[in-house]
Amino acid sequence: MANPVLSSLHVYPVKAVQGHAPxxxxxxxxxxxxxxxxxxxxxxxxxITQRQQARLALVHAALLPDGAVRLSAPGQHPxxxxxxxxxARTPVQVWRDEVKAVAAxxxxxxxLGAFLGIDVRLVHxxxxxxxxxxxxxxxxxxxxxxxxxxxxxxxxxxSSLDALNALISRGDHPxxxxxxxxxxxPNLVVTDTPAWAEDGWTRxxxxxxxxxxxxxxxxxxVTTTDQSTAVRGKEPLRTLARHRRIDGRLxxxxxxxxxxxGTLRIGDPLTVLD
Numbered sequence: 001m002a003n004p005v006l007s008s009l010h011v012y013p014v015k016a017v018q019g020h021a022p023x024x025x026x027x028x029x030x031x032x033x034x035x036x037x038x039x040x041x042x043x044x045x046x047x048i049t050q051r052q053q054a055r056l057a058l059v060h061a062a063l064l065p066d067g068a069v070r071l072s073a074p075g076q077h078p079x080x081x082x083x084x085x086x087x088a089r090t091p092v093q094v095w096r097d098e099v100k101a102v103a104a105x106x107x108x109x110x111x112l113g114a115f116l117g118i119d120v121r122l123v124h125x126x127x128x129x130x131x132x133x134x135x136x137x138x139x140x141x142x143x144x145x146x147x148x149x150x151x152x153x154x155x156x157x158x159s160s161l162d163a164l165n166a167l168i169s170r171g172d173h174p175x176x177x178x179x180x181x182x183x184x185x186p187n188l189v190v191t192d193t194p195a196w197a198e199d200g201w202t203r204x205x206x207x208x209x210x211x212x213x214x215x216x217x218x219x220x221x222v223t224t225t226d227q228s229t230a231v232r233g234k235e236p237l238r239t240l241a242r243h244r245r246i247d248g249r250l251x252x253x254x255x256x257x258x259x260x261x262g263t264l265r266i267g268d269p270l271t272v273l274d
Contacts, residue, residue: 004270006206007158007191008181013069014038014122015147016049017059018227024265027209027258030128030144031152032187034063037125038081039094039101039147040112045121046093047147050222053116054230071108073115081108086126094147099132101125134257138214143257151214151255155198156186163195164252168239176235182227183236184219184252190270198254199246207268211256218249 012019015036026033038061040048050056062070064080072078081104089100101123108122125131125147134143135150145152161181168177181189188206190198201213219240224232240250 002192004190004193006188006264006266006268006270008189009264009266010185010187010189011035011063012061012185013063014040014059014061014071015047016040016053016056016222017061017071018057019060020062024263027153027260027262027264028128029152029258029261030146031148031258032264034067035153035187036147037067037128038069038104039092039123039125040120041092041101041123042121043119044093045091047095048120050225051220053118054225054232055116057225057227057230059112059115071111076111076115079107079111081105081122083126084124089126090123092123094132095149097132099125099147101131134214138255139257140212152258153187153211153256154185154217154253155188155190155211155256156181156184156253157193157195157198158189158191159193159195160198160252164236164239164244167243168235171235171239171242173234173238176233179223179236180227183223183225185222186253188256188264193270201254201272201274203259203273204256205271205273207262207264209262209264210259210273212259214255214257216246216249216251217253217255219252223252 009025010021011032059073067083070080084102084104086102091098092101104122112120128144128146134145165178204211244251
């Protein structure tokens with residue numbers, strides 16, 4: 001097997017919607033630059049994701065140089081949403097965390113509400129360095145995260161996806177496979193590693209940046225959602241439940257916390273440090 005390398009990078013400017021795959025990306029203490037700094041919330045200020053609204057899979061967000069996002073979706077005219085002034089902040093809820101965020105203009109709320117058919121607001125996190133700590137059970141002092149589910153970055157491997165798809169092909173719903181990697185919404189995808197090798201990593205380096213491997217990523221119904229149609233199925237959760245149940249969670253991928261800042265580029269070598 002060849003030496004392991006970074007095969008793709010993925011940035012999701014708005015939590016739960018489609019993002020983009022740059023050739024390089026800056027690593028900040030709370031994740032890739034621009035990743036999940038925007039989020040949808042309902043009328044009670046709680047986060048909205050594909051768990052509640054599968055149609056979010058059909059929305060695309062392009063990150064602009066100034067941090068603004070350009071939204072597009074089937075049947076909708078594209079909309080550019082500027083970064084709101086950080087003067088008036090409002091509390092929003094991400095899982096159990098209360099985070100101070102800034103609401104985007106009403107045009108964004110109307111655009112997203114028209115597409116989803118619900119009342120919704122788009123909010124922006126101006127300062128991840130102070131807003132939201134990483135889960136204290138797995139964090140070190142001072143580690144923070146954006147609107148991502150719990151950790152700054154998510155890593156997956158192509159060999160593990162191949163192994164999972166092989167299991168799906170022998171399961172109850174082989175017609176649902178093979179699944180593409182976008183079901184798992186990773187930030188970093190690596191190749192040329194043995195299947196499931198990431199289970200044994202505790203520290204790695206990719207190019208010039210070192211990362212701590214915080215914990216395996218427990219998967220949810222979002223992985224059953226076709227990211228091109230928003231239709232839900234049974235896989236991969238059915239197969240993960242049979243073959244990848246670890247500490248009560250259905251696991252695919254590893255959550256990472258950067259130990260330093262730097263730049264990642266496709267083709268960067270991966271080194272297992274511990």
